[in-house]
Amino acid sequence: MDELTFERRDTSASPASDSQPLYRQLADHYRRAIGNGVLRAGDRMPSMRAFMQRHGVSLATATESYRVLERVALIEARPRSGYFVRAPLAALPAVAEPDPALLPGSAQFVGIHATISALVSKFQRYPQALNLGGTTASPDLYPTEALRQATLRALRREPTLLTAAGPDFGDPALRAVIARRVLESGIEIGADEVIMTHGGIEAVNLALRAVTQPGDTVAVESPCFFGLLQVLESLGLRALEIPASPSTGLAIDALSFALQHHPDIKAVVVVPNLQNPLGSVMPDAHKASLVELCTRAGVALIEDDPYRELVDGEPAPKSLKAWDTNGTVIHCTSFNKTLAPGMRIGWINGGRWHPRVGMLKFAQSRHNERLAQVVLAGFLETGAYARHLRRLRDSLRLQRERMAAAITVAFPEGTRFTSPRGGQCFWVELPAALSSAALFDAALDDGLRIMPGTVFSNTGRFDHFIRLSCPSTDLELLDDAVRRLGSLARRMLERGDAHTDVHADTHAAKR
Amino acid sequence: MDELTFERRDTSASPASDSQPLYRQLADHYRRAIGNGVLRAGDRMPSMRAFMQRHGVSLATATESYRVLERVALIEARPRSGYFVRAPLAALPAVAEPDPALLPGSAQFVGIHATISALVSKFQRYPQALNLGGTTASPDLYPTEALRQATLRALRREPTLLTAAGPDFGDPALRAVIARRVLESGIEIGADEVIMTHGGIEAVNLALRAVTQPGDTVAVESPCFFGLLQVLESLGLRALEIPASPSTGLAIDALSFALQHHPDIKAVVVVPNLQNPLGSVMPDAHKASLVELCTRAGVALIEDDPYRELVDGEPAPKSLKAWDTNGTVIHCTSFNKTLAPGMRIGWINGGRWHPRVGMLKFAQSRHNERLAQVVLAGFLETGAYARHLRRLRDSLRLQRERMAAAITVAFPEGTRFTSPRGGQCFWVELPAALSSAALFDAALDDGLRIMPGTVFSNTGRFDHFIRLSCPSTDLELLDDAVRRLGSLARRMLERGDAHTDVHADTHAAKR
Structure with a gap:
């Protein structure tokens, strides 16, 4: 034909x-x-x-x-x-669904910080490395000039924005526009039920502090965003890892089992849309079941939802909070990934713990700086945000498609990876003989920063996975980076040094 | 003559x-x-x-x-x-020194939040009330235009300030200029020993989280800044109140006694310069003894020092950290009171707990927004900050002098108050028959917001004190406010309703 x-x-x-x-x-x-x-x-x-x-x-x-x-x-x-x-790409299979027989083990105190510190000190020795490990898009995909102009306008209209103290819990105009906008994601709350935070991470901290005491157990997805594991560690909480599917997210049955067998679970933390690192989007029916399950169990459901608006297509999927009828869901999100990583603006609705969240926010860091909030409120009022999101999603999709093709060609046989419906991260399962920690070291030496699977779980289950992102709109650059990374992986497999630190080795090879 | x-x-x-x-x-x-x-x-x-x-x-x-x-x-x-x-003012005596026989009682879990919430909901019903209860100076005393211009310049030079993620722990240029500047206050640290925080309050939170576990005891000054009591409450810590002198601050002997009798004290929190609410400045000899005492006891000394540069005269007094030789002192401060309440910039040096403070900051809220930091770094590099501070101190001194004269004339006999060497707050002891909570209600009804002594201690010891500030450069306005407040106090004393809520009463009088 x-x-x-x-x-x-x-x-x-x-x-x-x-x-x-x-x-x-x-x-x-x-x-x-x-x-x-x-x-x-x-x-x-x-x-x-x-x-x-x-x-x-x-x-x-x-x-x-x-x-x-x-x-x-x-x-x-x-x-x-x-x-x-074109000739068909080698068909790399998707990452496998979790084994249904895999039941949650015992809750553990998290000890991830030392591992992350070690990674960070290595990063710092290679400041020029291309960051294929992050979740923040290329700066040229954010509306730099529009936000700059909006900042100048805001300071002209209200010169004391920097010098007058702001209102508790955030700028009223911003809180109002957020309450209006989230109607679209199925959330019905008033402006006073929105508390502005320093990014989404402060929101998650406040949510956990509101519903737990040190020593309590928190159910999390496995694999899990390492930043959440760090928060649990810093608050002295135990993590109980619940398997998550690369396509539908948290396994509801496994959570249900865990809730029956671990009465000390005080909260469940879930990234329902574009789970980090899996990229899964939980289907509506799962969302409804999850909210119902937590409501029945009387356990707080903390929803970390910063990627919702990065999901391909419109309208964006709903938040868990849309199914919440009695305040079980604490909704946390931010504009860090969708609009402006430099502005550090997040917000929280604390569900039935909202007053306690407000007290904790006030005691922890008072109100946010107001300038960025005023700028954001103005931006959200216009159609500029929706237009920006469409452009951002289109570009990320193109980057993902190109990157997927490149991984398929460059990575060794036996590699599997996810095909997320948005965002910029792939969850890549390497051949079992290949250690992500060893690949991390070798890649860094070659000027590439990846995120090894070791930091996405307390269990060691993901030590041969990496989170790989497409952080640039320069597609040739992505091709080249993936090619180099793939050939490093192939060489390590061939040489059988896949499980050792290859630092010395690679240096030797260069000489 | x-x-x-x-x-x-x-x-x-x-x-x-x-x-x-x-x-x-x-x-x-x-x-x-x-x-x-x-x-x-x-x-x-x-x-x-x-x-x-x-x-x-x-x-x-x-x-x-x-x-x-x-x-x-x-x-x-x-x-x-x-x-x-002029005719001499009625000689109102200074607030008395604490009774040397007054020894610290038992450590208590703090329950101040409900009281503060009640105050706040009352404030919100009177949004137009003149705030005589705050510690933030009049907006016209801050360099609004200079900071606005600096912001425009920063965005011109680096347009991606809002859209690119910032470096962990803060802007390197700002951290470097801070490390240089604090040499003057006797502190020798490197730029990497400075971690930027969301205001001074986040710094104090991190300090306490770094050295305590819930249930631990923390020694604080009495009276004590209510924000600190809220932080202790939110972290599940017990407060042990140590008497403080209106002239020299924390009573070192009382602390020494407490450290001997309460081995569960894990930290001491002190505002050494312009203690809030007393306005005391700790003499150098006391500072040296305090650091030595905590070093010997192996207890963290958390120094909250946001008012140092508001002390009259130059050079400003030194920080406790200047006497620290082994990392016992955690230094917390901010630019909220001295430069820009709207910028929410503070910083912390964690002493020997610095790495743990860094981990907690990263887990709690990541890095600060960068724009304000770049603006601040530029401002600190020039002589503009020193010139601004001189003007600010001069104006605050004038406001305090005028306010002191007004209090002397207007308040009822038996009133005593402090004469702080900087800042804008007086600690006013009302005649014992007068409840500060009742005066708070009556004042709010008359359009004046004061801060009742009830929130500065867990013990009820200061229920007939108020913290009164001079928040405006309009001296006539201050005169008028103090006159109205004084006559409310006199009327309440005369009518004998000083200990009841006078709301209904005052409304009746208006009709």
């Missing part, structure tokens, strides 16, 4: 893609056709002219659609012949 | 006043003469011409000197006769 014919209606009817520009909808359409095997390697793509006629689009749209497909390595141009579907 | 003659040398020789403008030095000179009784009520002051000749100054300087003396109610103009020393 040389070409495909499409019904015009087919292209425009997909409800999920209505918010996408036309070139993107068309590119998606062909991507699905390639993914489904309707178009196969070596098939010729429609000529530009045919494409324009069939879809009733301009040359610019047609060109842009092919450019997208070309950038994600699905098609290639052959001189004087047109575009062809 | 109608006039005084001065040696010219006498005026200019005072080493302490060299940093003061000439008119201020001359006004101080006459103030001392009045204070010493060299000039008495009814004495005629030198004529302008005589003043100019004697001191070799311009008419502007002479006029300004008399204006200062007139504003603090030491002299008055009589039509066509010149200036005269």
Whole structure:
């Protein structure tokens, strides 16, 4: 089959893609056709002219659609012949679902800090390393100039923003606009039920402090964002790790089992949308069950939801809080990942512990600096935030697609990885013989920073995983980084030094 | 004696006043003469011409000197006769030193939050009330325009300040300039020994979290800043209140006794310079003894030092940390009171617990927003900060002098109050029959917010004290507020309703 014919209606009817520009909808359409095997390697793509006629689009749209497909390595141009579907990528399987027989073990005091400190001191010796380990997008994807202008305007309108003390719990205008905006994610709260915090991490700290005492047990997802494990450690709490699925997140059955057998669980912490590091998005039915389960058990459900608006498509998925009827859910989120990593603005709704959360916030750090809050309130009031999010998601999707192709080609056989529906992180399972700690050392020596799986659990279960992110809009740079990382991994496997610190070795190789 | 003659040398020789403008030095000179009784009520002051000749100054300087003396109610103009020393103010005694027989009682869990919440909900019903209860100076005393311009410059130079994530523990340039500046207060630390925090209160939280576990005992000054009592309550710590002197601060002997009899004391928290609410400045010898005592006892000494640079005169007194040789002192401070209440910038040096403080800060709220830090670093690098501090101290001194005169005239007999050497707060002991809680209610109803002594101790010992501040550069406004407050107090004493809630009563009187 040389070409495909499409019904015009087919292209425009997909409800999920209505918010996408036309070139993107068309590119998606062909991507699905390639993914489904309707178009196969070596098939010729429609000529530009045919494409324009069939879809009733301009040359610019047609060109842009092919450019997208070309950038994600699905098609290639052959001189004087047109575009062809590329040879299929080696089919790397997805990360496995957790073993249903894997039941939560015993709760443990966390001892992750020493491991993280060791990583950090190594980072600091390589300040120029490309950071493939983070969750913050490339600075050029954030609206730097718009926020700068908004800051200048705010200071013109209210020159004492820096010198007058702000109101407790945050800027009233910002709290009001947040309360209005979260209606869309199914959350019904008043402005006074929003407390501004220093990023999402302070919100999670306050939530845990509100509902636990040192020595208590907290159920967390496994693998789990290492920052949460650090918070538990710093508060003297025990972590009980509950298996999580790369596609649907926390295993509700496993949590239910844990709640029956561990009556000392005081809270459950969940990242429902784009779980970190799995990238899973919990289906609505799971969200409803989870809230119901915690409500029945009388256990606080702490929802850490900073990535919700990075999920592909519109509307974004709902928050757990949308199913909360009696204040069981403490909702924590931030604008660090979606809008402005430098502004450190998060917020919390404390559910039925809201007054206690307010007391703790006041005692811990008073109100936030007001300038950034005023800037943010103005930005959220306009359509600028929604437009920015669309651009950010589009770019991250392109980066992920390119990175996925690169990993498939470059990494050794036996590698598996997730295909998240948003954000910029992959959870990569290396061949079992390869230690992520050893790869971390070798990569750093080669100018690449990755996040080893060792810090995402207290159990050692993920020591051959890495969290790998696509932190740049420069796709060639991503290709090159993944190529280098993949060949390091292959070499380590071949040489059998995959489980040792390869520092000395790599230095020797350079000489 | 109608006039005084001065040696010219006498005026200019005072080493302490060299940093003061000439008119201020001359006004101080006459103030001392009045204070010493060299000039008495009814004495005629030198004529302008005589003043100019004697001191070799311009008419502007002479006029300004008399204006200062007139504003603090030491002299008055009589039509066509010149200036005269005013009738002496009723001599209100200073607040008494603590009874040396008063030994620390038992450590208690703090239960101050409910009281403070009740105050706050009352405040919120009177948003327009003049705040005579705060520690933040009038916004016009902070360098609003200079900081605004500095912010614009910083954003021009580095547009991604809001959108790029900042470095852990704070902006390196700011940490370096702070490390250089604190040499002056006797502290020798490197830039990496400075961790930026969200205001001084986060610093104190981190310090306490680094050295205590819930249930531990912490020795505090009595009376004690209520914010600290809230922090202890929120962390589940017990407070052991150690008497403090209105002139020299914490009673070292009482602490020594407590350390012998309470082996469970894990930390001592002290505000060495301009103690809140007493306004005391601890003498150097006491500072040295205190550090030695805690070092010997192996107990962390947490120094909360946000007011140091508000002490009259230069150089400012030293910090406790200046006497620390083995990391016993955890130094906490902020720029909230001295430079910019809206910027929420504080910092901490954790002494020998510094790495643990760093871990806790990272887990609790990550790094601070960077923009304000870059602005502050630039401001500190120039002479602008020192000039600003001089102006701020001068204005606060004028406000305190005027307020002291007003309290002396307006408050009922039996009132005593402190004469702090800086800042803006008085600690006022009302006649024992007068409840500060009742006066608080009546004042709020009259549009004035004061801070009742009930929140400065767990013991009830200060229920007839208030903390009263002079929050405005409008001296007439201060006069009027104190006059109204004084007459409320007098009426309550006369009517004998001093210990009841006078809400209903005052409403009735208005009708």
